[in-house]
Amino acid sequence: MSTLTEAPPPLSPPAPERKPPRKRGRWTPYWLLLPGILWLVVFFAAPMVYQASTSVQTGSLEEGYKVTWHFVTYWDAVSEYWPQFLRSVAYAASATVLCLLLGYPLAYLIAFRAGRWRNLIMILVIAPFFTSFLIRTLAWKTILADGGPVVGVLNTLHVLDVTSWLGWTAGDRVLATPLAVVCGLTYNFLPFMILPLYTSLERIDGRLHEAAGDLYARPSTVFRKVTFPLSMPGVVSGTLLTFIPATGDYVNASLLGSADTGMIGNVIQSQFLRVLDYPTAAALSFVLMAAILAMVTFYIRKSGTEDLV
C-alpha cells in the first residue's frame, strides 16, 4: 500500500523549496530491500508458518487436512523416531569434532605456512565444490569398499576389532556402518569448517606470535594462549556451519549407511515423499528445527560469542 504514497505524483508542480539532498534517499533502502525480502518472506518465512499449521492438522490425503490442534502428532513422532534424532545429533557432533581436528591444521597451514602455495591450496580446497557432491560421496563407496585398501589396512592393524566392539563398524565392513556415515559427513562439510577458520586465522597479526615467543612462550603455549583464542570466531562459525547442515543431512546416511544408520533427515524425507504423511513429517521437521535452535543458542551463549551472529 505504501507504494502508492511513495510514487511521486507525475503532474504535480515542482516543490517550491527543494528538500535537502539527504532526505531524497529516505525511501531508497526500502526499495532496495523490497524484492529480496519479499522473496524470503513468501518462500522462506511463510512456508515455515505453514508447516507449523500442518503439524497440528489431522486428516488424510484423500479427504484433505484440517487444523485440529492435534498435538499428539508431536508426541507420536518423537516417541517413534527418537533413535534417529539421537543418531543424527551423535553423527553430526562426531563429524563436527573431526572436521575441527582435521580442518584446523589445514586452515593454519594456509594462513601462516603456505607462502606462495597459499592460492593453490585454497583452490584445491574450493574446487571440489564444483564437482557434484553426490558424485564425490559415491566415490567413498569405492574407497571404503569391503575388499578395498582402507578396510585392508584397518584390518591388518586390528583397528576394525576395536571399532566393531565400539559399535562404529560391523565385523569386517566399514561401508554401511556408522563410521562410513560419519566419514562421509566429515568429508562433505570439511570446507565449511576450513573457510571460516582460515578467515579468522588470517586476521591474526603475526607479530603477536613473535611477541609471545619473545616472552618465552613455547610454541604449544603460543597456540593455546594466543592463536586459538583469537581464532574463536572462526571455530564458532565453522562448527555451526558444519553441525547444523550435518544434523539434517540424509544423503550420506542413504549412500554410505544402512537401514540401521538412518538419520532424522531420512525419516523426514520418506514421510514427505514416500509415506505422504504430512502432519508427522511437518512435526518431525519442526522438532528438528527447535532442537537445533536450542542447541545453537546454548552453544553461542556458552562460547560467549553472541555478537558474532
Next chain:
Amino acid sequence: MTFVNWLKRNLVVIAGLLTLAYLLLPNVIVTIFSFNKPNGRFNYEWQQFSTDAWKDPCGVSGLCGSLSISLQIALWATLGATALGTAIAFALVRYRFRARGAINSLIFLPMAMPEVVMAASLLTLFLNMGARLGFWTILIAHIMFCLSFVVTAVKARVMSMDPRLEQAAQDLYAGPFQTFVRVTLPIAAPGIAAGALLAFALSFDDFIITNFNAGSTVTFPMFVWGSAQRGTPVQINVIGTAMFVIAVLFVLASMVVGNRRNRRKACSTSVYS
C-alpha cells in the same frame, strides 16, 4: 633426533597436507574411475582401462538433458539471487532504518536452517497453493536459499568500501547514476562476483531442496542420485572430472588475469609517482 625435530617443526604442515589429501581423494577416485570399463551396472570396482566414456559423455539417456536443466536453473538462480542479494546488501550497509535487526535475522536464518526443513516447508506451501512442481518451483527455491549467501558475500565487500570515494565522485559533479556505475559498482564487483560464483555452485550442486520440489523434473544431482540406485554409468565420473578441471582452470585463469592487472596497475602508478 634430527628427524624427530623436523617432524615436530612441520607437524602442522604434514597434518594440513593429510587433510588436503582427504579432501581430494574422492576427486582422484572419480577421475581414475572415469577411465574404467565396468563389468555390470555399478562403477565401484576397477576392471579395465578404457576411454569409451570420454568419447561419448552424452551416451547415457537423460544425463546431458539433466545437465542442461541444472545449468539453466543455476544461471537463472545466480542472476536472480545476485540481483536481489546485492540490493539487500547495499541497503543493509549503507542505510540506517527501522527493522534492520529483523531483516538481518531473516537473512541469517536460511543459512542456519537444515536443508530438509526448508525443503519440506516449501513443498507444503507449493502443494497447498496447487503449484505444479518443476522448473519454476526449483528456480524459486534456489533463488531463496542462494540469496542469503550472496548478501553475506556482497555485504563483506561493501562494508570495507570507503564511502569517501563516492563522496569524492559527487564532489566532482558525478550524478547518482554515474557515481554508482563508475565508482560504486567497480569497487563492489569482486564481492558481487564471489556471491554470484557461490550462488552458481550452490544451485548447481543442490540436491536436498531440489529433490523435494522438483516434481518429475530431473536435475543433474537428481540424475546422479537415481543412478546410485539403478547403476552408475561411467559418464557420471567423466562429467565430475570435467567439472573439477574446468573449475580449477577457471580459477587459475582469473588469478592470472588478476595478477596481470595488478602488475599493470603497479607499473602505471610507478610511472606517475
